[in-house]
Amino acid sequence: MTTNHVEAPPREDPLAEPPRDQGDPAEQPEDRFPSLDWKQAFATDFTHIDWLPGRFIERGQQVAIVGDGKVGKSLFAHDWLWRAVTGRSFLGDERRDPLRVLYFDRENGLRDVVTRMQALGATPDELEGFDYRMFPRFSGGLDAAPIAVQELLRIVSEIDPHVVIFDTVSRFITGKENDSDTWLQFYGRVHAPLKGMGVAGVRLDHMGKDAEKGSRGSSAKSQDVDHVWEMTRLNENHSRDDDGIQTVTTEIKLKRTHTRTGLGDDLMHLTRRGRKGSAGMWLTGQTRHELADKGTVREANQLVQSYVDELLAKDVPPGIGREKLKEWAASRGITLPGKTGTVSQIAAGVKAYYAAKGDQR
Template sequence: MSVASLFAGTQLLVISGKRNSQDKLRLQPRGLISAREFGSLKPEKERPELLFAPFPMTDGNAMPSIARAGDGGWLVWTDVDHSLAREQKALAEELGAWLLASGTPGRRQVFIRLNAATPAHHVEALNRALCEKLDGDPSKISRAAIMRLPGGFNTKGGKRRCARITHQSERVWSAPELASALGTELPDTDTRDDAHAVSETPTAIRKSDPRYRRVMRQIDKANSRFEFQNYGTRHSLMFGYVLTLVELGVTDTAELLWAFDQCDAAVSKCSDEGKSLEHHLGQILQKPKVVEKLATSTAEPGGAVPHQPESTSAGERDEPGVTSVDDDGVSADRFPSLDWSTAWTQDYSSPDWLLGKFLERGQQIAFVAGGKEGKSLLLLHWSLALVLGWEFFGDKGDGKPKRVLYFDRENNLRDIITRARSLGVTEKDLATLAERFIYKQFPAFDGTLDDPESEAAGQLLAIVDEVKPDVVILDTASRFIKGNENDSAPWLQLYRLVHAPLKAKGVAAARIDHFGKDETKGARGNSAKAQDVDHVWEMTAKGERKERKPDGEWVVITLAMKRTHTRTGHGDDSFTVVRKGRKDAEGMWAAGCTSHELESRQDRFDEAADGLADAEKLWAYMQARIGVQITAKTAAEVIGKSAKTAERIFQGFEKDPMRKSQISRGKVDRANAWTCVGTSV
């Protein structure tokens, strides 16, 4: 069976695409073709990706978002971003679906043929039902969707994969029969059919008009900004577009309506909300800034302003997650002026610490440590203490439980739960955690947080607006960016897109990061990492010892936290933290036995005394074996401590003015070994 039979009875609006340097797809219409011409359609060398609008379009020069629908559609479709489960694949084949491997492994586009031209609202209802059955992408059910065309290539990620049909069928359906098979009903009316229509034919600006060239340039500019359908910018884009048109002298209402009808963002918003172009244009024309421009314009205003409801809710006026536009055409929060008198009355006489006193409210920090040194464990403990009202580092905080939003692309479920239990979480805490500790494990953002062209940062901030956390944690920072860690651009973009908005909202954030190969040089990658946050805290393990007790083996690790970069200088620049944990009979960390405590002065004195005693013991052992190479492992057995502790004692001998001339370093089976070459002075 020919692939062209899939498109029998309809015309295709074919679109060519190529990837830019950010791997984003740039599209250009190739025009309308019939099913008979499909066989001769070839990918272009410069634009190897072929796409099409499954709903027939009557304007072959327009993108699907602004092209007008024809008499009806002959296809039902959905886009599946995952491998079809066995029962889903069986259902698709039972429905006589065509399956297209879109080039991304496991991803399928599903098409079902109809036997007659079907109204757009019926097609969308069938798309929605098919999408729900196959767990497809709900953003691709619109009549303005763009799908991949068989025979083209998917070049995402620099690879070249051919889009090909993997299953086909001769079956065709009537719309009512397919609706019954999918368990849905066809709507009687199309609530969106006239969403972007106008009450009368708008007056176009003619080519002979001296404003024409400038107006068309603004249309192209607005549509290029909406090329990748960034829905979060539609509201502000529409306002700025209309304001610019008025400044260009387009004040006649009918002409404005025509120009508004050419704006992809406006048509998209009207279509999604089921409201007319007149409604949204009317809202914008009522804005004081626009009214002022209309009043001062030298052009003759024409026609009445479209109807504007007397009161409009914020939900109708504002795009979700986007700040309202004020009278000046800019966000009310974008350019705030400092009210000196009010600000001077604020009490800033002491730091506004969060629990633990290493991060103030609303500040942004990087938390850096080596691999497997317990970065995530310590910040998980801190998060639980914030949420459950525990003490942390001996600090009780303000006594008010906080809300934490944790984005984790590092730890699996077993890691999270076993650590939480070892830190003392019990079943009685689960309700509080569900309410106040929002843990997003392996979040699937649409892109990366450093990419201004993706939706990822906007999605994160939308979750922040919904959850309203006191603290946001990114674990680990490098998992959320796509740029090279050694370049400054990813970190500067991460600050601009994520940290700066969080700081403006008064939300504190901690991003976890790794040391580079040389720990003395700080975090891995570019120095911009340290410049875009308020503080950088670096944590290193200084020693480990094991103690055998009747209840099991206790592991005690000393951690040094040092603040290497700071914007404010408030508080301590270093902490010595003692991590303790007990292993049970099966070698698991026992429930409620893991802790992080600040080391007291007495602890430091006792440790110094122990260290001095260990050093003297080891030195006496070496003097009794002059000329014998002693490894850290052997020394650890002598003093009853870890090999790391023994190695630090050896290094201390090498720096001791009285002993460094009596000790030499060598190798034993590739391990460092030290030899005493003389007697003590």
């Protein structure tokens, strides 16, 4: 007796390119290929720049932050984004509405992340808007596997973040770093969709062997994003007081080497300060990044806003005047600046915060 042999259907390759989207036949061409309305476009106010905290990236832009290993890229990002999700100021910028952040980390262990957050002063209750994915297991590289990109965009759709971070970007690709196609595909599959959704995308990246040539790998990496910021450690000092507390002061240069818009600063000098206890652990709330460009309006604003943030964290009462504020701060061990004008600005900042919240007491 003979039997008919039936060929099994071929298995789908999960990493194969999906069929090209032919579009919805019911969708009108003007919906798929929208024509620019010149009058409406010219009526748009482009003088307002929608900065994210720190004013080195605008809402929806795609940015690379590049630096040598151990220069502190992740710590910088953690400080920036913790302040972003809590509505705090950063690098002398004004307070802004809290953001939602989606962070993909294939670089740092749990101890690193938690101890850094504690050193910055963050608490679990403050991090509700900080969705942190540790060592995510995408189904392939985000440069080469459509299914992995679908997984990423599904999470983005669910979380609806304002900012998405990749730390470190080389751990999310399967192609060669020196191959321009790797980064062209990463842009087309990751950055372009994020930009289309108005979601900022930030990738942390390692510097190449020749620092003058920028990030490691293909030059295409600097051509596809809106800005490339290079982070360099200039100097680091260690001092210890009589109680064994060590203060570590690091001078950092943040230089924009590539930009699509040219808006904002091209160079910022930062100071990162942190304090360690006698056992070598970073002390809670004693690490922060500050703008080091002395004498600027932004630096002065940073000083005022840092005190406003500290007072708000201590539940300073609304409507408090300058003299009462000095008494209230002194009773809680908070030393305010000596200049009367600066204390008046701090009191005004506290009042402005509560006024924005609708508390006029």
